Amino acid sequence: MSCSVAVSNSPAFSPSPSLFLNKTPIISPSTEALNLTLTHLKTSSSPASPSPSPSSPFRLRLPKPPSVSLLSSSSASNSSPSSGSGSAPGLGSGPVSTVLKRKRPARLEIPVATEAMSLGIPATPCEVGKELEREGDGYSVYCKRGRREAMEDRFSASVELQGDTKQAIFGIFDGHGGAKAAEFAAQKLEKNILDQVITRRDNTAVMDAVKQGYLKTDAEFFKEDNAGGTCCLTALIQNGDLVVSNAGDCRAVLSRSGTAEPLTSDHRPSREDERSRIQNLGGYVDLCRGVWRIEGSLAVSRGIGDRHLKQWVIAEPETKIVSIKPDCEFLILASDGLWDKVSNQEAVDIVRPSFIGTDKPNLLFACKKLVNLSVSRGSFDDISVMLVQLGYYI
DSSP states (O other), X not given: OOOOOOOXXXXXXXXXXXXXXXXXXXXXXXXXXXXXXXXXXXXXXXXXSSSOOTTOSEEOOOOOXXXXXXXXXXXXXXXXXXXXXXXXXXXXXXXXXXXXXXXXXXXXXXXXXXXXXXXXXXXXXXXXXXXXXXXXXXXXXXXXXXXXXXXXXXXXXXEEETTEEEEEEEEEEEEESSSHHHHHHHHHHHHHHHHHHTXXXXXXHHHHHHHHHHHHHHHHHXXXXXXXXXXXXXXXXXXXXXXXXXXXXXXXXXXXXXXXXXXXXXXXXXXXXXXXXXXXXXXXXXXXXXXXXXXXXXXOSBOEEOGGGTTTSBOOOEEEEEEOOTTEEEEEEEOHHHHXXXXXHHHHHHHGGGTTTOSSOOHHHHHHHHHHHHHHTTOOSOEEEEEEEGGGGO
């Protein structure tokens, strides 16, 4: 590599007193310049710019740019007016034959996934979101999703059965392993129960009819070849009686003159009778991180679905029948997301001020108050709470 340097009146070699006495540029404009010639660069007959910068003694000669410019048209339009049209600034003169632009990527269309939900009889589709609420004649319900990606709780409510305003049936369904079982039960269980109950009058026959309705729904769910399972809680009101049934750990609590009266018992492997039943059938129950589980998996011992554990997780409900008296104020139906954080009596004490001593009980407000209390205490589960005004059906 060869290099030739021409220096004229350089301040580095011959400083001038004027550098410190006036405000003229340190390096005055000069027709002479420092020429650098590099063997790997071709000299071009045209300068890199139309005129050398007045403030610099250096001038670098660059090779002619390629025929295709990599500069966009917007860069060329923002160049100095002295560069001349059709030339790329800093890269020499020449027409810009092709302009390459970076294209904007195509818009991604992401579909919004929703799940359908059916409430009551006949089934009515309803979009399942983070929160659900509903008010009807003599009842209100509020559901709130926990930290799962999708809500697995469902509910159902049917009033004026057979045209009678004093008959109704309600349900809460807490799914696990997905929402399919809970959704299926919300659509089918009420109808299957009513089909069995309609021809039976005495309490023993009604209890058996409810049992057959649960077992039929369980069998129909398996025909669909679906996975997952659900806890079920139903409350049938007819002929002045309250028929409450459950399979799983959803719970029904009655307020009798302000005193909490549980109408169901949670079906969990921690119950001695449930644990004995499972072990007698060849299963095992163990304690996993403080929770009793069947085969180290499921924390409830009854419900609809759960094909892989069906020989131990039965769909047969326990049923209790209570005659509705004037001291029966309201009924709380809720999933374990509430009961894990709120006691039976505490729930009744919270609901009662919104119910007693007012012409229009604010049941929905009371439902939300219970749910929000459970969340504030650290519940991560889906929470569903339904309140039924029993006096409405006397």
